Amino acid sequence: MTQWDDSKAQAVSSDITDESNALPARYFTGQDIFEMEKETVFGQYWVYAGHANCIKEAGEYFTRTIGERQLIIVRGHDGNIKAFDNVCAHRGSKMVTDTPMTDSGNARRIKCPYHLWTYDLEGDLKSTPKSFEEASLNPDLEDEEVQEFDSKENALNDVHVDSIGPLIFVNLSADPMSLDEQAGVMKDRLEALPLGEYEHASRIVSEVECNWKVFSSNYSECDHCQANHQDWIKGISLNESELEVNDYHWVLHYTHDEDVDDELRIHDEHEAQFHYFWPNFTVNMYGTADGYGTYIIDPIDTNRFQLIADYYFEDPELSEEEEAFIRTSRQLQEEDFELVERQWEGLKTGALSQAQLGPNEHTVHRFHQLAQQAYNS
Amino acid sequence: MSSQDQEPYVAACPNCDVTRQTDDPNEVINFYRRHYRVTGHDIEIEHAEPDLDNAVTANDLKDVIRELEGQHRNGVPMGVIAAVMKERGLSVKQTLDEIHELRMGGGLYEPQDDHLAAF
Numbered sequence: 111m112t113q114w115d116d117s118k119a120q121a122v123s124s125d126i127t128d129e130s131n132a133l134p135a136r137y138f139t140g141q142d143i144f145e146m147e148k149e150t151v152f153g154q155y156w157v158y159a160g161h162a163n164c165i166k167e168a169g170e171y172f173t174r175t176i177g178e179r180q181l182i183i184v185r186g187h188d189g190n191i192k193a194f195d196n197v198c199a200h201r202g203s204k205m206v207t208d209t210p211m212t213d214s215g216n217a218r219r220i221k222c223p224y225h226l227w228t229y230d231l232e233g234d235l236k237s238t239p240k241s242f243e244e245a246s247l248n249p250d251l252e253d254e255e256v257q258e259f260d261s262k263e264n265a266l267n268d269v270h271v272d273s274i275g276p277l278i279f280v281n282l283s284a285d286p287m288s289l290d291e292q293a294g295v296m297k298d299r300l301e302a303l304p305l306g307e308y309e310h311a312s313r314i315v316s317e318v319e320c321n322w323k324v325f326s327s328n329y330s331e332c333d334h335c336q337a338n339h340q341d342w343i344k345g346i347s348l349n350e351s352e353l354e355v356n357d358y359h360w361v362l363h364y365t366h367d368e369d370v371d372d373e374l375r376i377h378d379e380h381e382a383q384f385h386y387f388w389p390n391f392t393v394n395m396y397g398t399a400d401g402y403g404t405y406i407i408d409p410i411d412t413n414r415f416q417l418i419a420d421y422y423f424e425d426p427e428l429s430e431e432e433e434a435f436i437r438t439s440r441q442l443q444e445e446d447f448e449l450v451e452r453q454w455e456g457l458k459t460g461a462l463s464q465a466q467l468g469p470n471e472h473t474v475h476r477f478h479q480l481a482q483q484a485y486n487s
Numbered sequence: 488m489s490s491q492d493q494e495p496y497v498a499a500c501p502n503c504d505v506t507r508q509t510d511d512p513n514e515v516i517n518f519y520r521r522h523y524r525v526t527g528h529d530i531e532i533e534h535a536e537p538d539l540d541n542a543v544t545a546n547d548l549k550d551v552i553r554e555l556e557g558q559h560r561n562g563v564p565m566g567v568i569a570a571v572m573k574e575r576g577l578s579v580k581q582t583l584d585e586i587h588e589l590r591m592g593g594g595l596y597e598p599q600d601d602h603l604a605a606f
Contacts, residue, residue: 175524213527314503315526317518410521418525440504 113464120464122478132465133478135457137485138321144412148177150484151389153282155358156289158391158406159183160211161420162191162276164310169218169231172211175408179282181269182206182220186231191273193280194233194266198222211420212313220266233266235259276306277393277404296359296385300393308401308422312436315418318447320454322390322407322415323481328450329405330386330473332362338445342438345398346382353473358388358480360473366397386473388480399435400424413454419443496566497534498579502526506533512566513601519569519579529580535570546575548585549594553605562602 113119119136123129137143159174160183171184173196180196182205198205203224209215219236220229228237238259245251270281272289274297279289290297318325328334332351335343350365362384382397394403401423408416419439423432456462467475494508498515500522507518512535519530542558545551551571555563565586572582586603589595595603 173524208524210523210525210527212525313526314505315500315522315528316503316505317507317521416521416525 113466114462116463122475122482124479130466130468132467132474133481134464135462137481138323138457139412139460141412144409146485147409150487151481152177154286154484154487155389156272156279156281156286156292157389158387158404159193159271159278159280161310161422162273162278163306164211164214165191167216169216170214171206171217172209172214173206174280176280176282180204181280183271183278183280184220184231191271191278192231192233193269193271195269197267198224198227199235199264199266200225200227212310229266233268234261235264236261275301275303292358293387294356294358296356296387305402305422308424309426310420311423311426311428311432312421313418314440315416316443316447317410317414317416318451319414320450321412322409324450324454324457325415325417325446326386326390326407326477327474328446329384329392330360330362330477331471333468333470334449338449339442342442353470355473355476359385360476361385362473364397386477388477396435399432401432403439417443493534495536496532496570498530498532500526500528500530502528512564512570515566515569515579516601519583523580529578532570532573532579535573539567539570543571548572548582549589549605552595552603556604559602562598562604565601565603568603
């Protein structure tokens with residue numbers, strides 16, 4: 111029975127076959143929940159930052175905001191990728207201007223514009239201006255008494271970073287579980303594909319009026335496809351589909367009628383794979399295009415999220431077919447936005463205290479379980 | 488949404504086909520900032536309050552702000568400035584860049600967040 115009464119809103123069960131309870135609605139609508147999620151979800155798990163091909167040369171960087179943390183993701187002189195808080199160790203000034211992954215910046219050093227403290231690409235403090243070496247304005251201090259700033263002690267605050275193929279992830283926790291553990295078999299599967307040989311070709315960003323978890327839940331199941339993605343399902347054999355659930359990710363496998371040429375395909379014949387990686391990232395392997403896509407489902411606040419849709423092809427210059435493919439993908443997004451915004455309108459009314467899930471929504475159930483697990487941590 | 492219940496301000500990114508409708512002019516600026524941060528794209532103001540710039544005769548940004556101050560106590564919202572400058576051929580990004588330039592030269596100040604007044 112659907113639960114309309116607050117008193118019946120229970121924790122998500124561990125077994126979908128016995129219980130079909132969704133995450134109680136207040137975890138979607140509560141204004142305080144996103145504040146909690148900044149720490150318990152986005153501050154604890156590996157979160158996708160961007161693609162290594164967008165920062166191929168030493169000094170290339172882009173910025174990424176996760177929760178309230180503003181990060182610089184940069185390629186070091188040693189070729190490795192680092193992530194730092196975009197905050198100067200001197201007095202906390204924000205340093206580099208926001209730079210999207212699509213239009214990355216380039217710097218030999220990271221310099222704070224406030225007092226010109228300058229860091230190398232390892233994050234170590236390399237130089238300070240003369241005003242930090244001489245006490246000419248301070249009558250109580252001799253120049254030789256001025257403290258020297260240790261380059262390591264005054265380094266930028268670095269953040270854990272790791273990769274799956276070219277996909278860069280960061281973790282804000284001081285002592286995180288490994289990315290290998292969070293990604294499980296998804297890491298092996300994706301690393302078996304030549305993802306790094308594909309280039310970023312297009313980015314579409316949409317701001318949507320609903321809680322991020324509503325969209326994530328919608329992405330994770332296709333029971334709604336028959337009624338709402340009528341153009342798309344024409345080429346899909348829904349009955350032959352498979353929904354695979356793992357610890358921190360789940361995969362929706364779909365069988366296509368059509369396929370791309372054998373030489374071009376980067377995954378199994380006639381198959382599309384849609385990977386959802388907790389908490390807010392997806393990898394979309396299409397059955398009808400030689401390329402792949404990613405979604406970042408970034409909350410803005412409780413009521414809004416930003417969907418960042420990136421597309422990767424062998425050549426960053428899009429062919430007509432690839433442009434048409436992206437238009438189709440955009441159509442699917444628009445259809446989903448309408449669905450999730452409508453659901454959000456209903457959820458916000460507070461009439462429903464806890465939804466119930468169907469037997470083919472076990473992927474959604476896993477997502478809700480992980481949210482509850484994070485909130486309880 | 489029909490044209491009858493359209494919000495006073497409508498902004499869109501022509502590259503991404505994303506539209507933002509709002510009754511708060513500064514939400515257009517927030518939309519631009521969020522969108523530019525992740526895409527590098529400028530946005531276009533497609534629609535703004537129809538009477539917005541009737542009383543404004545100036546073309547120069549600083550003079551436009553000075554004239555608009557008569558209608559806005561404690562600073563002119565940046566979204567209103569962007570909408571008026573759009574009629575003078577400037578995009579949101581161009582307007583914000585010019586505002587930055589003027590502010591750095593001491594020609595403008597910010598009596599409250601994202602509201603501007605001219606010296």
